Amino acid sequence: MPAIITIHDQPLPYESRLDERATASIDLIVIHCTELPDMATAREFGERVRYTSGTGNSGHYYVDVDGSIYRYVADRRIANHTVGYNSRSIGIELANVGRYPYWGDSRHQAFTVPYTEPQIESLLGLLRKLRNDHPGIRYIAGHEDLDLRLEPAVDDATIMLPRRQDPGPLFPWPRVIADIALERLHATPAP
Template identity: 60%
Template structure:
């Protein structure tokens, strides 16, 4: 393990964390990069606390990185968070606070994702990814949410049009920079 200091991570477990399935950290081989598509961390927390399943849990990533680079952990890595269909048991979800298409997620006229990711946020993401690579020996892959969830939905403004459900982290995410800084390979 490198002599790199871990990033500062503020642990703020979601109220339903005990209802989430358990897993061995060695079973984690993938990290998925998301953007919240919400205006701020407080609203992301509110969405994460919503109970959506019979188990008493909801949708959330493991880590959230605010625009100033602060990192909050809502779900321990030993728990399975609901952040991307079909990949949850094997993955870590990292959410970057970014407006994305908010508040018109499925409106066909509002599909641009044009908020840039601040330098502090990307630097914190790289620090977190390096830390996860140091502490999770099976972690080898990385993907954006849009690469794993390619389903589409009826557009909210026009029932004859369809839009992609997930576009995050979006076209302004600096994939070359992030991939150059970590030992992870894109999934697929």
């Protein structure tokens, strides 16, 4: 049984409009980086309605730099966080500036702020809880592993950049994989 962790429930205003699913269908956890300056901005971004269904883009869980965990979308709901994988996955967002605010600028693609120790410890606790709650979970991936689309850089359209690079090169994959014992999933690039 995993250690008890505290999860602050803060459902998004449109959570009830997100499709429901059988939690037995969940076999994947996708790790993201907010690439925003703070949790307040991440919350505001998650509340934005982007679809005719009245919903937006959000992970299920958010882990702040101090290790606090927030649930924005219940596991039984399909959150919009990774194109093509939403119905089978739980999305976890880690608060980190990433490339903010230069996501599409080829001159600013480096991730320079490491994830904090409290954040990684809380993530590991959350992953253990999710594995206990959903025994069908077998895989873990970064957003960058699954969304392989490219887009032109805003500063030079001849340069194609990966659309998603999170959780990025500073994420401690070896530690997480060793602790949680899930298989890392990678998308197959299109020919």
